Amino acid sequence: MNTPPSPLSPLEAERTDGSAVQIGALVPLTRPGWAEAGQHLLAGLELAVREVNDGGGIAGRPLELVVRDTAADPRKAAAAVDELVRLGVAALAGEYHSVVARAAAARADALGLPFLCSSAVLDALTEQPTDWVARLAPAQSHGWQIYADFLLGAGHGRIAIAAQPSVYWASGTRILRDYLAPRGGTVVELDISSLTPTAVCDELVAHGATALLLLVGHPEPAVSIVKAVRRDERLAEVMMGAPAGQPEFAEWATLLGDDGAAIPFLRYLPERLGPLGARVETALRERLAEAPSFVAFEGYDTIAVLAEVLRSHGVDRARTAEAWPRVAVEGTRGQIQFSRTPGISVWQWAWTPVQVVDRDPADPARFRVLHAG
Structure with missing residues (x-):
């Protein structure tokens, strides 16, 4: 695993000669952050930086990452933004956790630092519209409505949601409820903070739910809930889902084995990768020693966009922020352009x-595409 630099890294010490263009990178690399997702995000960022430098850098100047571990802590992320501004980075990239990205976006907006958010999906990434922040990941309302369409199409109209207290999980629950209710679906909320995995099973039976959505942390309590449901004969026909994407990563399969299969989640990839995506997939697989998740592609695309903006508009922060609506970059998953989207306060790629x-029960190492939107 890549460890974050010390307060004064060698990269920072070398910037006194003015040769490097630096980008700050916020990544969850330690618990309680989702460290595996952070490793994939960082792998994509680093691969793209290497390729930018192999191609001549930014007007002949090397591109460098200044990495800070957020550990899923909004306060730590905000402090990192303050530090990165003082260090003189040209822009900010990354972050996986929505609540953490929201804290980073607020500081970037306040301090005038352009921030291209890689993975976080929370609709309200900033409280007010801002020109300083853009995002590659689809807004939660967009992706989770597609997931709701999948549920209805699969015949699931009575859905239980096992959720932990969180702005992100609460937002997801609201999106699902608001979308399903007019279409005949019902949502029952189960507060995991007051229920054991066995009690969750009892609640599913009591409410007659046909699907259980896991809006909880990984590995726990997600793993314990999955195991409990799989072992309860009363729930043999209940489908489990994890829209936030927990089953995407290898740790899920390692901890759950066959129990982790047939649990649908959201993934932000096209049906088929183009030439650039296929090449990057091969390079990421070598770098990670495993299949890259969509998060790794998000990291790569983040640097691809920022490098193009810095080449075309220079390293001035204000000019970078002004360039979002003029971006047109071929990414690993399609042409990336930003626009103003109703209800979204940042410049948004609409849509990846x-x-x-899900993971195929016949071969949990293989993924099956069940629905696309």
């Missing part, structure tokens, strides 16, 4: 491809 995917 969205799939509903």
Whole structure:
């Protein structure tokens, strides 16, 4: 695993000669952050930086990442933004956790630092519209409505949601409820903070739910809930889902084995990668020693966009922020352009491809595409 630099890294010490263009990178690399997702995000960022430098850098100047571990802590992320501004980075990239990205976006907006958010999906990434922040990941309302369409199409009209207290999980619950209710679906909320996995099973039986959505942390309590449901004969026909994407990563399969299959989640990849995406997939697989998740592609695309903006508009922060609406970059998953989207306060790529995917029960190492939107 890549460890974050010390307060004064060698990269920072070398910037006194003015040769490097630096980009700050916020990544969850330690618990309680989702460290595996952070490793994939960082792998994509680093691969793209290497390729930018192999191609001549930014007007002949090397591109460098200044990495800070957020550990899923909004306060730590905000402090990192303050530090990165003082260090003189040209822009900010990354972050996986929505609540953490929201804290980073607020500081970037306040301090005038352009921030290209890689993975976080929370609709309200900033409280007010801002020109300083853009985002590659689809807004939660967009992706989760596609997931709701999948549920209805699969015949699930009575859905239980096992959720932990969180702005992100609460937002997801609201999106699902608001979308399903007019279409005949019902949502029952189960507060995991007051229920054991066995009690969750009892609640599913009591409410007659045909699907259980896991809006909870990974590995726990997600793993314990999955195991409990799989072992309860009363719930043999209940489908479990994890729209936030927990089953995407290898740790899920390692901890759950066959129990982790047939649990649909959201993935932001096209049905088929183009030439650039296929090449990057091969390079990421070598770098990670495993299949890259969509998060790794998000990291790569983040640097691809920022490098193009910095080449075309220079390293001045204000000019970078002004360039969002003029971006047109071929990414690993399609042409990336930003626009103002109703209800979204940042410049948004509308939209990256969205799939509903699960691990194949016949081969949990293989993914099946169940639905696309």
